[in-house]
Amino acid sequence: xxxxxxxxxxxxxxxxxxxxxxxxxxxxxxxxxxxxxxxxxxxxxxxxxxxxxxxxxxxxxxxxxxxxxxxxxxxxxxxxxxxxxxxxxxxxxxxxxxxxxxxxxxxxxxxxxxxxxxxxxxxxxxxxxxxxxxxxxxxxxxxxxxxxxxxxxxxxxxxxxxxxxxxxxxxxxxxxxxxxxxxxxxxxxxxxxxxxxxxxxxxxxxxxxxx
Numbered sequence: 001x002x003x004x005x006x007x008x009x010x011x012x013x014x015x016x017x018x019x020x021x022x023x024x025x026x027x028x029x030x031x032x033x034x035x036x037x038x039x040x041x042x043x044x045x046x047x048x049x050x051x052x053x054x055x056x057x058x059x060x061x062x063x064x065x066x067x068x069x070x071x072x073x074x075x076x077x078x079x080x081x082x083x084x085x086x087x088x089x090x091x092x093x094x095x096x097x098x099x100x101x102x103x104x105x106x107x108x109x110x111x112x113x114x115x116x117x118x119x120x121x122x123x124x125x126x127x128x129x130x131x132x133x134x135x136x137x138x139x140x141x142x143x144x145x146x147x148x149x150x151x152x153x154x155x156x157x158x159x160x161x162x163x164x165x166x167x168x169x170x171x172x173x174x175x176x177x178x179x180x181x182x183x184x185x186x187x188x189x190x191x192x193x194x195x196x197x198x199x200x201x202x203x204x205x206x207x208x209x210x211x
Contacts, residue, residue, distance in 0.1 A: 004077060006209040007055040008084040013205070014047035014059040015088035017125055017155075023096040024159045039158035042151045046125075049148040050132040053139060054209055061085055099164070110165055112190065118164025119194040120201075122156030126169050127202035136210050171195045 021043035025036040048057035056073065058064045064081040067073035073081070099117055110118075129152045133145040153169060161167025166183055168174040171192035178188035 004080065007077070008080050009205070010051035010055040010209055011058060011081055012084040012088040013128070014051050014055075014057060015085045016092045017047055017121075018043050018059050018092075019089040020092035020096060020121065021155055021159045023093050024163060027096065028163045035158055039155050043155045043159070046129050046148050046152045046155060049144055050129045051209075053136075054132075055081075059085060059088075114164040115166075115187065115190060116194050118156075118160035119168060119191050120198045122152070122160055122167070123169045123195045123198035124202045125156065126152045127199045128205060131202060131206040132210065136206075138210070166191070169195065 018040070022036075022040050025039045044059065047059060051057050056064075056067060058067065058073075058081065061082045064073060064078055064085070068075050068078045095117065099113055126149070129148050133139050133142060133148045139145070156169055157167045166174075166177055168177060168183075168191050174183065174188045174191040174195065177183040177191075178185050183191065
């Protein structure tokens with residue numbers, strides 16, 4: 001049961017980030033040509049790299065059905081896969097719809113809720129991907145870890161940078177933004193704390209799904 005739950009959680013997380021990126025990039029990416037399709041494709045890529053060795057990296061009920069027909073997924077797991085994929089998609093869509101446009105705080109282009117959500121989600125994604133592709137014995141020696149990690153930052157920048165938050169995903173970057181006066185120092189502290197909490201959460205998820 002625990003092994004199955006690991007797979008379902010990975011499918012939830014992967015589908016969540018895929019749909020969050022789709023919703024945010026399409027709704028708020030503006031007329032920037034290839035940004036939306038690039039970020040969506042990269043979001044799927046990084047989540048497949050991260051969780052493919054655990055759940056198969058479907059993040060799509062049609063793919064799960066195809067895998068079941070082919071014999072690569074047990075029929076007993078098909079409905080749970082679908083449930084967690086749809087839940088991940090629904091949570092992502094509701095989050096974008098509810099929190100993407102909030103009143104600004106004086107002196108800051110984003111609300112603190114937006115900053116915390118944007119920084120938390122993609123720092124979590126970054127640490128989650130780093131741990132799964134660069135520290136897991138199951139993916140040891142792979143040649144794609146740099147692409148997966150760098151692409152996570154690219155997806156985060158497209159999905160929430162300038163929409164939810166400044167897109168630091170890194171306390172050191174937050175300090176740099178403060179030094180160039182792109183963020184107030186209270187904001188830097190908030191970003192850094194959020195980044196660190198996200199890193200802890202990613203490590204706990206990694207320990208559950210991989211160990």
